[in-house]
Amino acid sequence: MAALSLHLFPGNYRDRYYIYRDHHLFGGTPMPGPASFFQDPLYRNSVFIMLNTGLVTLFNYVFWILAVRVVSSEHVGLATAVVSASMMIAAISRLGMDDSITRFLPQSKDRGGFVNALIAIMLAVTVVVLFGFMAGLRQISPALLFLREWQYLLPFVVLVFLTSVCNMQGTTLVASRRADLALMEYALLFLRIPLLLITGSLGLFGIFLALDVTYLIMMLVGVVFLYRLGIARDLRVDFGQARRTMKYSLSNYLALIMYTAPYTLIPILVVNVMGASQQAYYYAAYSIAAFLLLVPDAIVASMFVEGAHERPLRETAKKSLRFALAILVPLVLAAVFFGDNLLRLFSPEHSAAAYELLLLLALSSVFYAVIEVYFTVMQVRKNLVMLNFVRFSVTALTLGLGYVLLQKLGLIGIGYAWFLACVIVSAISGWKMMSRKTWE
Template identity: 30%
Template sequence: MAVALPKNFSEVRQHLEQPLIRNSFFIMASSFVAAGFGFFFWMIAARFYSQADVGVATALMSSMGLLILISRLGLDQSVIRFFPSRDKNRVLGTAVLVPTAIALGAGVFFIAAVDVLAPELAVVRTIAPLYLAILGAYSIVWVFEGALNALRKSEYYFALNLLYGTRILFLVPLVSLGAMGIFGAFGLSFILGLILALILLARCSVRPTPCVDRPFLREAWQFSAGAYIAGILMSAPNMVIPIMVLHVLGAESTANYYITYAIVSILFMIPYAFTTSLFVEGSHGGEMKRSVLRTLASMFALLIPAIIILSLFGEPILGLIGKDYVEGMALLRVLAVSALFVSVCQTFISIAKVRNDIRSLVVLSGFVSIALLGLGYALMNRFGLIGMGYAWFATYAAGTLLVGLILKKKGWL
């Protein structure tokens, strides 16, 4: 079927002002802004802080991200799902109160048990109040970001990501604090983001009510339980790997891994954007097979030249951050090629969500999580940091084969 194209500027403007198009643009722009600020943040941190400081700070930030991931219970997604039909203030208040309480409880446990869980991060005991304050702000802002998108105000989400860039301004003044200076700069941006998010929500006439809406929780859990488990399984390795690298190879290797992954993650934004659009299209009843083929073709058309460019110019990019980080070039190339297989697995996740096939979603997510962490630990002990790159490639290549088997068994091919 032919697609009618806008014939004049007025029609183009109307097309761009459609909520789906406008919000997609701002979400994608937010991802690139976050990546850009992240690159400059770590480039400046590498210039003013030692590699050991960078390694400890990244592990602290990863530990916090893992606590947030575990505690959110899928309620950030349920906010988007239930905002149109329920009391927004009560939904948002519940979605903030419950996960944040769990996150803070988990944070207290982590601090108390750090000698067993991650002895390399025992320093967290000396900054326990700061760690918990940043953890709380991070947890609340995470939910608020979803609420702004649910309100079709993704331009406000974009504004928040611009504000997070202020963390760069705090790096130099806090340099005397070492690793805690990097961590403090990271946390201050979320505290400022929390203030801005409350102001932006108020402009939308949304003021979260501190409460526990039990009917909402029951309905939300039925909706999000399977996707929540799958989300944890897919995301947990990104939080655990820096801590694992710190334990196996030390702080310098952790810094190398984190910086290299931060650069390669720009490639991962491509499948994220396209598979999110695929999920939206499928949820609106679009023809899935044609949409999947278009999604894959579009992703590969962008990914392949991007991988080639990053492989050719990755060394000077790493050199901009610091000469010590050029050692991560081999890891960068392997992670970059892995993006092709990551895109296939992400595409399947969107298909499974549209089909409401939570079992297949959990099977693939569980396989990726276990294989990536298990192979990563084993191959790092044998090959060093590049072993983690081999684990990424092997895990997602095998995941792509698993996707093919599931699709064939389900008759979706």
């Protein structure tokens, strides 16, 4: 975050530096000065979204460090795989409706009815997807068959529903240009850490219980925030408006699933191929690398919101990419020099097993930023062919190479797979963004 902090210090020397850097090194409009930085919704919401995701990632990191100390490594590995499965189910069940919230909420005449209708549809779809997941669990992930036992099934189902609703609430707040309230809601994820100290003696069930109680509190606070914005004043639903936006939702749906697939399927792939202990090592590396991946994700989320408000797209894309790279470079260097020490907070074994994996994931974030900016351009342009091509390419390369390299190289193989996928697709994305046809 060092690069970001430069904007907060006044001085003619600093101003001359930014003018030189932006015009001679990057080209185009310079980054804003300190007075205008937080007046620009692109930067302001980007910062709040980054802080939001950063807090989530930090709390994940601390939570799983604590879990390793109060629960067995095998149970931690299984729990992280279950959390990933719940994320996958939630993503499938949204049907791309979170993109419709971002795209159409600013123009909606009945924001409460619109959001309530989309949440109701999402919950109905979640029931169907959950049933299919549990019915096919033996084929999908035999290691998770314990979820069919009632003491694990109920908290798993509750976790899926609560995370789904909280996600839609957060999307609604960001689409309303109130990413600050989304930050406040997700800051409550801290509560699962002290809760685990209370429930940790229950083992795997205790992890689920801590997560469920935390997400329940978050959901209730989210309702309060939406009420203050005039969105959750009653249970009225506007299925007509939801139906009119469903075509757009479904058009983005496939891309959304492919975007989520690497994050949600890799833990399941690792636990099935390498075992629960190796999955715990993977999750430790990923929980740190996620600090870097959140940067482009947060910035392009804000970029998408601004695109929905019809800001000039090419200039917004340039500003977004410059902003992302200015933050990522020092963070990558921090991962190189301090990553092994961060992994030691889990255990010395985690540092030995996952440091090289962490480096590959960290380096990939630079290429990932290029991919995400180009994807968002295609999303605003409604270019569904390239939009889905980008997501399919990253997912197919990551999972295909990952399955092969995991068996040949061990855990580090998934790092090489992700790195190669990002390099290849970012090269294509960068080439397309330099083409005039992209902006015509």
